[in-house]
Amino acid sequence: MTRPPLTLYLAAPRGFCAGVDRAIKIVEMAIEKWGGPVYVRHEIVHNRFVVDGLRDKGAVFVEELDECPPDRPVIFSAHGVPRAVPAEAAAREMIYVDATCPLVSKVHIEAARHHENGLQMVMIGHAGHPETIGTMGQLPPGEVLLVETADGVADLMPRDPERLAFITQTTLSVDDTADIVAALKARFPAIVGPHKEDICYATTNRQEAVKAMAPDCDAILVVGAPNSSNSRRLVEVGARAGCAYAQLVQRADDIDWRALDGIRSVGITAGASAPEVLIDEVVDAFRDRYDVTVEMVVTAEENVEFKVPRVLRQPA
Structure with missing residues (x-):
């Protein structure tokens, strides 16, 4: 036929991408260095085939740190984690390795810098996504306001409309994000943006x-x-x-x-x-x-x- x-x-x-490649390599190298099991908080990257392959090599995937025994290494996923997570790992004297993508870490640093300058943050991102949770968790509660759509900008209630900065999740639609940024700038003309685009x-x-x-x-x-x-x-x-x-x-x-x-x-x-x-x-x-x-x-x-x-x- x-x-x-x-x-x-x-x-x-x-x-x-480079961040995913690095994260997978971190898990493989950790297993090679310390032997299995090595614990990973959340899927190291969002792909079942990759996760299953690492599980076969000795990785154990969990959602929270309290599921990890204190005597085994733990790796934080490429999406990043709230600051409280490595602090807890250090308090438990655990060996931990942070596989957060360096481009996500750049956003974390950016948020911290704006916070130190007295600005409240607006994060453009998806509620419940691990990267959003990790980035918002870099600052105290209430210091990061989340917006998901251009229409959602109208609902934001900042502490001081003249003292705002915005950051974005790194995996968003470029076009959607541009629309949200335009809405933010229209409503808050003084808002401060990133030196370089956050979308990776x-x-x-x-x-x-x-x-x-x-x-x-x-x-x-x-x-x-x-x-x-x-x-x-x-x-x-x-x-x-x-x-x-x-x-x-x-x-x-x-x-x-x-x-x-x-x-x-x-x-x-x-x-x-x-x-x-x-x-x-x-x-x-x-x-x-x-x-x-x-x-x-x-x-x-x-x-x-x-x-x-x-x-x-x-x-x-």
Whole structure:
């Protein structure tokens, strides 16, 4: 039976970013240094395939520090944690390693600096997301106001409208965030913004690649987890950029082939916590069903690399 022709557009960059790569490496190096089990507070990154692979190597994933025994190392996830968490670990004399992405840590430092200058913070982010919880937890209660949408700006009740600064979650939609920032500046003209955009380079680059390929695609598949903020934003960006069918899939098994019946072009990308092996799996699934031509859509080159903490580079 002749397979129908299909053009696959592969976004570049896609998949792992430097912060995710570093976080995974931290868990692997900790297991190598101290042996298993090594405890990890929250999923190290939002990807079940990655988490299951690390669990097989000796990582134990928990949600709270009190689930960790005091005599085993604990690692804090790439999303960051409130200041109270490492303080508690230190009080319990635990060995702990912070795998917070350096770009998230930059936002934490920024928030602390504004707080020291007497400014109340407005955080643009998603309620309940680990990164938002970690960033808001850098400052005392009431010092960070959360806003999720441009409409939500009208509901903010700051202590002093003349003494405000804003920060953002690093994995948001660039376009949505721009709308919220515009609303903040319109209502609070004196608000202070970051010296450099808080949304990380990887989030921005992956969204730009999706925007570039969307007009040529009958469908876009984003490989990523449902709890991955940056992956979900890629789906939204694809739909807004003109693609009629944009969906999130964790694995090739999740592809809805009936929904793709009659298509001639598909764009494929992946969230920053999805490994390349899962993208290859999706491409192979299309090759099994179609006569595939692959075209790369390259919008940026990435060569960022973050060092792991010194404690893991020292001998046990």
